[in-house]
Amino acid sequence: MPRHSPIAHAAYHDLLRSLLEEHAGELRGTPTRVARGGKVYWYDSYRVGTEVRKSYIGEDTPALSERLARHAAIAADAKDLQRERARLIRILRAEGFMGLDATTGSLVAAMAKAGLFRLGGTIVGTHAFRLYEGELGIRYRLDDTAQTDDLDIASFERLSLAVEDETAPPLGEVLAGFAFDPVPSLEVNATWRWRQTKGNALVEFLTPAFDEEEGLRPLKALGVSARALHHLNYLIAEPIAAALAYRAGVLVQIPRPERFAVHKLIVAARRSGADRLKSEKDRRQAAFLIEALAEDRPDDLREAYEDALSRGPRWRERIAASLERLPATRARLEELG
Template identity: 60%
Template sequence: MNRETGSLLFNMSKVGTFRLGGTLIGTNAFRLMEGELGLTLPRDGVENTGDIDIAQFERLSLVLEDEVQPSLAETFTALKFDPVEALDTNSVWRWRQAKSGTLVEFLTPSFEENEGIKALPALGVKARALHHLNYLIADPIPAAALYREGVLVQIPRPERFAIHKLIVTELRRDGATSDKSYKDRQQAKWLIENMAEDRPMDVWEAYQDARSRGPKWRDRIARSLDRIPSLQQVLEDCGG
């Protein structure tokens, strides 16, 4: 983990971001799955993207009678992050550090047809609402980031992370054949193939859970698997 990412996670943890339900997602979460899996991640697909994505359930944020102290806005200002202005100046959900280019984004599951901007009171920020995110961040697990004395965060379960990647790769704005989509599929493939060896039921249950959520979910997973034909059989074998 580079210094910029470690410093940011350390300071976010110190004010209570992860204690209050914030979940680190994206490639930085993938990089922290080594400890959970007892494996060394491949070099391909784990390059630092410069993005740090934090997700939280809006409903959880509303019912918690607690909040980060001091505010994340103060924390970001101290670390020389500036808000990335949105069309609505009251709906800022991203901050960027000019020196490093690091971008922090806050996200939350969308349970409505449209994906908009929601408030996360416990974290004191706004967040972009996205479909399928509720599946990813359900039942997260703890993970330790190696920076200073260590930073305790929480990340998605690796089996859910993998299946979610198969879904979102088909939804990327830059297309399902882009470099980012390719990286999504490679991360999913690596996780599924390795977990199939000693945790096949975890993979199978996550796969079946996603498929049970409707025809659109099944279609997106199927289209991803068409691009990785060998993975379909691995998934079927996980179910015995």
């Protein structure tokens, strides 16, 4: 499998670390811990006149707590960190990183600035697949496996309800600024898709379905509705941070690569009719990532595969149906033991 150089792989992870540092250094006030629903979240609490406002930072982790403890020092070094990120991105471009195109990059950067990823949004679909280039250090071919005009964003409805944020603008306003219009749905005042007026680009919002019906659900924190889908809870559990090599870097969130690969096997078997070409694309993305992960992260891949198989006969049937068409990939998974 083609790989980027160790220099490029190190540059990507240095870029990601710097973006995570910057995120912790952008506080307006004081980091505050809030316990809710058995979990702990961090907020930036600051005054506007006589009012105290809160901006959501993220769910508590040891790494986030450590960075927040150093937020003043990080803020003082902000300009140096930005210059260093620009240098790292030049290295990635020189090494042939695919990244995202400028149009998509500018849209994702605007959504990040509006708080999309801070509030729990996770990029899924082909744009997430492309971002594994840096996470795994693998070199992509510029073929239809990695091409799309669509941007898919997923988030948990329960996280969206738990999070309180008084600073994020509605994402519909952000999309309107990039000439995206809402696509009407059957439910009144429930928009989950936006289409660009001067192109083919489509932005869709998704959320896991925990019952039989795959309808629409509100994502309160993001100010949009989302289409509920089965199996999506498996995909976006425990997402990871990723760096978009656009301008001085953009911090986003994507699924874990091993979950993405196994989920693609499931999704491919669900598609039918006009979506058969997408099924082939799903299988190729799954096969590509499983080959890479079997070499570098076999334990993570085995755990994700066994987790999916344990979730019931329908999950196993769909995975088996896709692997029937991918004998080499099936053999790779069987070798994991």
